[in-house]
C-alpha cells in the first residue's frame with residue numbers, strides 16, 4: 223500500500239495532524255494501536271479540555287469525540303488495533319512502515335510520516351524507588367485507566383509520589399471514589415503540575431502537598447502496608463532524622479513522562495537531551511526531512527489545546543512537504559538563556575509569517591518579562607506575574623523582525 227502521509231497515533235495530536243494534512247491536499251492514513259481513536263483523552267473523564275481551543279470546558283472523551291467526528295466526516299482512512307512496529311527511510315520521499323495487527327504484518331510506503339504516538343509514564347525503577355515490591359504500587363495513569371475505564375478501585379489509603387498533573391488529578395479522583403489520600407510528596411521545592419490542578423484537586427479536597435519531601439522506603443510483603451517519608455535537603459539527600467512512617471495500602475507514582483521515541487531511533491535524527499525526544503524546526507520536521515513529530519512524543523504537554531495546535535501545524539506542513547515542498551531558506555537557530563529549560567522548536571525560518579514558540583522555564587520566577595532578541599534588538603515581549611516549570615509558556619515571534627539570530631530570555635522586572 224502507498225500513501226502520502228501516515229500519522230502514527232490517533233490521540234489529539236494525531237487526529238489534528240491527519241485532519242490538516244488531508245485538508246492541505248495529502249492522502250492520509252492514521253494508524254492507532256488501540257481499538258478506538260482518542261489516545262489518553264479516553265481515560266481522562268474530568269473536565270478541563272478545550273478551554274482555549276474550543277472555548278468550552280469538555281471532558282477528555284468529549285474533546286476526543288469532537289475530533290473523531292471531524293475525522294469521520296472527512297473520511298480519513300484509519301487503521302485501528304494496529305501497531306506501527308518499525309519505520310525506516312528507504313529513499314527520497316519513501317518511508318517504509320511495518321504494521322502489526324490481527325491480520326498479521328503489513329507494509330505501507332509513505333512520502334512523510336507524522337509521529338504523534340504520545341508518551342509513557344516513568345515506572346518506580348526509573349527513579350530508584352527503595353524498599354519492598356508488594357502489590358499496591360501503580361503509576362498514576364495506570365491507576366486512572368483501572369478506575370475510569372475498568373471501573374475497579376486500586377486501593378483505599380493512598381500516598382502519591384510526585385506532583386505531576388496525573389498525580390494531582392488522581393488524588394481528587396481517588397477521594398471522590400471514597401479512598402483517603404494521605405498526601406502528595408514532591409521531591410522538588412515546587413509543584414510539578416498546573417497551579418489550577420493544585421487548587422482544584424488538592425486544596426478543594428484538603429489533601430496535603432509536601433514539597434521537598436519523598437519516599438525513603440516502600441514497606442509491605444503481599445500488599446503495601448506503608449511508606450517511610452522524609453524531607454529532602456537542598457543537595458537531594460534525605461533528612462532521616464525527620465523521617466516518619468505513613469500507613470497506607472497504595473502508592474501512586476506521578477514522577478514524570480517520557481516521549482515514546484523508540485520508533486524513530488536508528489534513523490539518524492538530531493536528539494534533544496532535555497526533552498528526551500528529537501529536535502524539530504518550526505514545521506515540526508526533524509533533521510530527517512520525511513519525519514514530523516508533534517504532541518507528547520515531541521515534548522510533554524499539559525494542555526490538550528496546545529497539542530491540537532501542534533498537530534494541526536505538523537499536518538499542514540507534512541502535506542505541503544509532500545505536495546509542493548517547504549520553504550526552508552534563511553534558517554535561524556532558537557537560542558535561550560539558563561532560565562529556560564527547553565524550547566519546542568529549535569529552528570525557525572525568516573519570512574513574513576508569525577510563529578509560536580512553546581517552552582518551559584527552569585525555575586519558578588515572579589514578575590518576569592519573556593523577551594525575544596534578534597541581533598540584541600528586542601523583537602517580542604510578554605509580561606508574566608509568575609512562571610513555573612510545570613506550565614508551558616508561549617511567545618509569538620513576528621519573523622519579519624528577525625535579523626541574524628533569535629535568543630529567548632526570561633528576565634526579572636526591576
Ligand SMILES: Cc1cc2nc3c(=O)[nH]c(=O)nc-3n(C[C@H](O)[C@H](O)[C@H](O)COP(=O)(O)OP(=O)(O)OC[C@H]3O[C@@H](n4cnc5c(N)ncnc54)[C@H](O)[C@@H]3O)c2cc1C
Nearest residue numbers: 231233234235255261262270305306339340517518525526
Ligand atoms: C492524566 C492526564 C490528565 C490530563 N488533563 C488535562 C486537562 O485537564 N486539560 C488539558 O488540556 N490537558 C490535559 N492533559 C494533557 C493532554 O491530554 C495530553 O497532553 C494529550 O492528550 C497528548 O496527546 P497526544 O496525541 O500527544 O498523545 P496521546 O493522547 O497519548 O496519543 C498517542 C496515541 O498514539 C498511540 N500509539 C502509541 N504508539 C503507537 C504505535 N507504535 N502504533 C500505533 N499507535 C500508537 C497510542 O495508543 C495513543 O492513542 C492530561 C494528560 C494526562 C495524561
